[in-house]
Amino acid sequence: MTGRDRVVAAYKGEFADVVPAYPIAGSFAGCLDGLSIEEYCTNPKKAVKAMLNYYERYQPDIMIAFNDLAKEVEALGCRVKYSDYVVPSIDQHVLQDDKGQLARLEVPDPYRDGRLPAFLEQCEALSAAKFPSGLGAVLVGPWTIAMLLRNPELMCLDTIDDPEFVHALMRFSTEYAKRFGDAVLKTKIGLSYTDPTASCSLVGPDTYREFIKPYHQDLVNYFKAKKVGTTIHICGTTHQIHEDLVDVGFVAITIDLDQQADPKLQVDQLDKLVTLDNRRGVVGVGNVDVTIFERATQAEIEAEVRRCIDTVGKRSRFVLSTSCELPPRANPDCVKWFMDAAREYGRVERILGA
Numbered sequence: 001m002t003g004r005d006r007v008v009a010a011y012k013g014e015f016a017d018v019v020p021a022y023p024i025a026g027s028f029a030g031c032l033d034g035l036s037i038e039e040y041c042t043n044p045k046k047a048v049k050a051m052l053n054y055y056e057r058y059q060p061d062i063m064i065a066f067n068d069l070a071k072e073v074e075a076l077g078c079r080v081k082y083s084d085y086v087v088p089s090i091d092q093h094v095l096q097d098d099k100g101q102l103a104r105l106e107v108p109d110p111y112r113d114g115r116l117p118a119f120l121e122q123c124e125a126l127s128a129a130k131f132p133s134g135l136g137a138v139l140v141g142p143w144t145i146a147m148l149l150r151n152p153e154l155m156c157l158d159t160i161d162d163p164e165f166v167h168a169l170m171r172f173s174t175e176y177a178k179r180f181g182d183a184v185l186k187t188k189i190g191l192s193y194t195d196p197t198a199s200c201s202l203v204g205p206d207t208y209r210e211f212i213k214p215y216h217q218d219l220v221n222y223f224k225a226k227k228v229g230t231t232i233h234i235c236g237t238t239h240q241i242h243e244d245l246v247d248v249g250f251v252a253i254t255i256d257l258d259q260q261a262d263p264k265l266q267v268d269q270l271d272k273l274v275t276l277d278n279r280r281g282v283v284g285v286g287n288v289d290v291t292i293f294e295r296a297t298q299a300e301i302e303a304e305v306r307r308c309i310d311t312v313g314k315r316s317r318f319v320l321s322t323s324c325e326l327p328p329r330a331n332p333d334c335v336k337w338f339m340d341a342a343r344e345y346g347r348v349e350r351i352l353g354a
Contacts, residue, residue, distance in 0.1 A: 075114030141195025
């Protein structure tokens with residue numbers, strides 16, 4: 001079976017020959033190819049070459065077009081800070097000093113503004129490569145767009161002091177997320193939104209339900225009307241809002257590790273969340289601890305893979321992945337050990353015969 005066959009089976013609630021598996025790879029692919037993180041994020045031709053080489057090396061069941069989470073707000077005037085070791089960040093927020101500027105902002109044109117056209121070029125090239133795998137693009141969700149435009153600390157205060165501004169900014173960022181998503185869909189690639197700052201590690205469940213969930217619902221309904229399903233990834237602690245994410249209608253939900261919880265609870269939590277997903281026809285994705293990929297031994301990687309597969313591998317709607325994005329400087333051997341272990345321990349005869 002091909003990687004695409006395995007992924008399609010998971011989305012249909014069926015079993016394939018092995019559990020579909022992929023690591024969430026962004027800048028790691030560029031670093032693996034000898035690029036700096038900035039080169040990978042700003043040069044689409046080099047990024048595509050790096051992704052093609054990454055696929056040949058690891059043969060994941062899903063490939064993603066993914067560079068960084070700063071490009072959307074950079075197109076609106078935020079300043080990006082690059083590093084040799086960590087993913088790009090924002091060090092100048094356009095609405096930090098004057099939120100009144102929101103009234104003067106216009107939703108960027110994906111074919112003209114900032115690095116958006118370069119990302120579309122990357123999506124087109126990966127689509128043209130016709131991988132025998134699933135293929136999707138990672139875009140930034142509306143809450144994180146809003147957070148990065150305003151400044152995360154100030155935005156949290158705004159939810160208390162100026163909720164109307166927060167809703168206005170969320171309406172703007174949601175329209176932006178839709179417009180960019182429409183452009184990406186034209187490259188014949190799937191949609192995945194990442195909204196890391198919607199995590200309960202940063203904002204509470206009540207904040208999610210009041211200020212974020214309505215706009216996630218709007219986004220999902222917009223693409224559902226086009227017969228397009230959307231995937232969501234939120235970093236950190238999400239178990240308090242996981243049922244909300246299912247209610248919204250995402251077709252797949254990636255599950256990070258709850259770093260605030262007792263590690264002994266990781267099995268129970270993964271079991272609970274993937275069980276909830278499967279009962280509602282949603283694919284659960286996760287959650288091998290990505291924080292160990294710079295230093296882990298083969299035995300440690302294998303143990304993490306087995307934890308996930310032995311816990312929820314019997315649920316047909318499950319895709320094995322890392323808990324979050326691979327560190328740019330992850331050990332390439334750790335990624336190989338992850339894929340090798342997925343193929344060994346994810347065999348359907350092992351899982352269903354266990």
